[in-house]
Each structure stands twice: as C-alpha cells, then as structure tokens.
Amino acid sequence: ATPTLDFDLQLLMPKITEGVQFPTGPEGKRSTLATGVAVFAAAAAPAGEELAGAIRKARKTWRQEYPEMLTRLVEAQSYSAQRAIAIAEAGLAEIYSTFEFVRDGEMVGVEAAMAAPSAARALHTATVAGSGALPTSLSVPYFGDSLSDQVLVDQVNAWADYGALEPAGAAALCAVANSAEWRDLRGRTFVALGATAELGPLALLLQCGATVVAVARGKPAKWAELVSMARASAGTLVVPLKRPASSDEEIAAAAGADLLTETPELAAWLAETLPALPKGATVGTYTYLDGELNVRISLACDLICSSLAAKGLCAGLAFVQTPSQAFLLPAGCTEACDESFASSYLRLLRYAPNARPAAPVADGEPTRHAHDGYVPMQGPNYALAKAINHWRAVLARSRDGLTVSSNVAPACRTASMVAGDNKNARAVAAALAGMGNFRPMLVFNAETVAVLMGMLLIHDVRNPASVASPSVRLGHPLELLSAQAFHGGSFRVGVKPAALGRLFAITGFLFPSDPRPTSAGQLQRGSSAESVA
Secondary structure, eight states: OOOOTTGGGBOOSOSSOSEEEOOOOGGGOOBHHHHHHHHHHHHHGGGOHHHHHHHHHGGGGHHHHHHHHHHHHHHHHTTOHHHHHHHHHHHHHHHHHHOEEEETTEEEEHHHHHTSOOGGGOOEEEEEEOOOOOOSSOEEEETTEEEEHHHHHHHHHHHHHHTSSOHHHHHHHHHHHTOHHHHOOTTOEEEEETTTOTTOSHHHHHHTTOEEEEEOOOOHHHHHHHHHHHHHSSSEEEEEESSOOOSHHHHHHHBOOOTTTSHHHHHHHHHHHGGGSSSSOEEEEOOOOSTHHHHHHHHHHHHHHHHHHHTTOOSEEEEEEOSSSEEEOOTTHHHHHHHHHHTOGGGGGTOOBSOOOOOOOOTTOOOOOEEEOOOGGGHHHHHHHHHHHHHHHHHHHHTTOOEEEEEEOOOEEOHHHHSTTOTTHHHHHHHHHHHTTSTTOOOEEHHHHHHHHHHHHHHHHHOTTSTTSTTSOOSSTTHHHHTTOOOTTTTTOSBOGGGGHHHHHHHHHHSOOOEEEOTTSOEEESSSOOOOO
16 A cells, blocks of 8 residues: 555554543554544534635645644634634534543543543642742843843833734733732632643742642652742642652652543542632643644643533633744734835745735624744644644633633743753754844743743733633634733744744854843843844
C-alpha cells in the first residue's frame, strides 16, 4: 500500500497505554493527524459543507494547510453568535464521542470513564494554611526591576501605547494595580489544573489570600516548594494525596495526581472537596505537554471542568492563551496592521500582510476581521489542544452562563520553549531574541507574564463589568478570547507573524533585542540593536 503523508504522526507508543487517548482508527492505530482533521471537519459542519469538505480534502497536506483552514474556521464562527456557538459545540462533541480512556488493558469512551472513578484509587486531602499577611501593594518583576503602584500603571500604559497590549487589557491591569480591595482574595476559591505551570497564577493567588486547590503530578521536591510557599502566604493550599499525611514533609511526599491517567478520580475528588471550601470556585487550566500529549491533557482538563460545571460546583473557568492561534481581532487592530505594513520595506519583498480581508458576516452584523497567528513549527496538535480551550471558553460563557477568564499572554521565555526536551529550543530562543526587532513585537520573561496574567484573572473575577462576566453583553462570543489580549504585538504588526519566523531567528542570532517601551514614549533596549522593520 502507498504510505500516506501522516505516517510520522501516528502515535509512537505501545498498543495499550493508560489514560486519555486519541481514538483507535483502522488497524488499531491512533493517528493524531486523521483525528485532528475529523474534529475540525466536524466543527466546520454548521458553517456548511464547503469548509468541512476543504478540511477533509487537506488531510494529506494538513501540516502545511492547517493554519489557513483553522483561520477560515474562526472566520466562519465570526459570521454570527449562533454559528460561533454551534461550531464550538460540534467540535467538542466530536472529541467527546471519539476519544478513549484506557486503564488496565480496558478501553472505554472518555465520558464512560468519567462516570466510573475507581474507589481503589480515591484521593485523600491535605490543607496547608498560610500565616503571612496580605501585601500592601502588588509587585511585578521586569528585567531585573520591580514594578509597583504608579510605576506599574505607567509601564502597562506604555506597553499598550507601543501596540503590545490591547487597551481593555491595560485598563484591567491598571484597575487591579490600583485596587487593594480587588486584590484581597480571602473567601475565594481557585482550582489550578497544572498548578506548577510557569505562567500559572498559583503564587499570586496565594499571596492575595485565596484558597487554591492545586493539581499537579507527584514530584515531592516541587510539592515541598509549594507547601513552603503556602505556609509563608496569606492563602490556603488544598492538595490531593495518594495516602493520608499530616506533616509538611509527609504531604510533599504523598501529594499529586496525574491529570492524564487519574482524570476520573481527580474529578471525583474535586466534587467532594469543593463544597467544603469558600463558594464560587474558578477552575483554571494551565497545562502544557509536547506533541500529542498536549491534546490529551487539554481534553483531560476539559473533562474535569465540564464535570464540575454540570454539578454546579464551579462559578467560572480560566485559561491563559497563546497568541499563536486564530482570533477575532479587537477594534483598531486591522487598521494598525495596515499602517505598519504600509511603512515596512518587507512589503516590497512580497511578505504576506498580517491583516486579512473582512470575514463574511450575517445581515446586520458589523465588519469583523480574523487574525492568523499560527506558528507552523508548533504543529496541528498544538492547534487542536488550544481549540479545546477556546471552544470550552466560548460555550461556558455564552451558552452556560459561567464567568470565564480567557486572556492571551505574550511570547515569553518559558522552560518548555527554550530548554529541556524541546527539540526546537535553540531555534525558538533565537526567534524570541529577534522578535523585538519588528515593532510592536515584544518578548517577556516568564516571571513577568505569570504575575500579569494572574492580575487579569483577578480583574475578571472581581469586576462585574469585565468581558469575562456573562452579564456583560458582547458584540460576538469570540470577543471574550481577544478583547483584553496581551499579545505582545502580534495582533498589530504589519507582516503576518508566521511569515516573519525566519527573520525572527536570523536577527535573533545576529541582532538580539529586547525593546522596553517607557511611559515617556521612549524605547530602551536590552541590546544595542535597532529596529529593522
């Protein structure tokens, strides 16, 4: 038989593995490519057969074509609120009806698995109460400095003026910086799925007095750090345990559970734990794994979130999103892209513009533009994992009436991107070092972004007028995902970000640059390089 072009994407794994799994296809193989195409084709069906058929037809060249296809899918969602919801429902329905859960050699559907947690694997609970005081002000680390009070507010506005942060996001950050009342999270509960994530809000939430239910794998050294952090904070840490424990050392040794393989048990544990905690839990997804594992863990988190929501045990959901997806652009972004492109010499070299033509909309709907932020290096599995988050966020807020905090974080230097097992780490590090040469692109360190994303979360749960609140009328459900975006310039740069990939890397090797806009309208740089576009 002639091999298909997705042979390298079939999961290189034993025939039976534990936990959430891609669907079994013909001949017992699990193909991530075939699954992704099927999911996105099913999602496109409410928009008509033309787009769904085009997605299926692109199967053999999916790695090359998925960015354009998935941007067209967002354009199809932008047609109307009803279609946006229908597409999200169809995509998640296809995933829920086809993905599987494997345990002890037995394979069932994911929903059947969630309905039957193992009593033998039931988790225990530890509570770690802090003894620290609430901070009088909030501090954000920034390239060796510490930003707080008016200095922080001025810097936030400088990022917005530069074009790296949307005005609504700047207003949200400034509101939290100025409100000690909003930063007092005593009496509020948050669940952090992927609690040890670099960009997660756990440290800030504990600092502000929140009760945080932390879910992460069992790594005693890491849990010892979290327990110590909680003891020194004004908050309370709630931890899943493999066995009962009392001392901090015992808690660290017994703490943790695997979202991929213990999904039903974690959902059951949370359902038992949350009713005894301060009401109105916000459940946040902060996970990342490489390749196909990223899809599986995103689905595992979604299964937990939907299970808790169905039981009325969470008041809201939270996500930290990447700019390297497709979005509905906020007002002013398309015009900024056009202006930047018109003044860039790269247009003379036929680089692709960032701005796209207006998407088709229903009669009476305003003009809408989509943004293609996909980075082909990340691959279609990454896009599918993030689509799960996007679809759930839209449905939870616009259909189910939950508060949903879903904010875009700028490009930043996380360990998962520039170190560890990432085979593209050197290229990614170079690209990040070069992005600052292309205004208004900015790159941040993870410690800065983690606090800023936590501040946006605080704003979204504290401000009843936030876009996160279902009581606030949006022009379109997809506005939730981009209105407050801290995109680092990708929504407003002139040339399409994916087209700049090689130039990011080349200039990163030759002219590394970390531009730092100031409140005085000046531009400080982390190196001597000047902008090249």
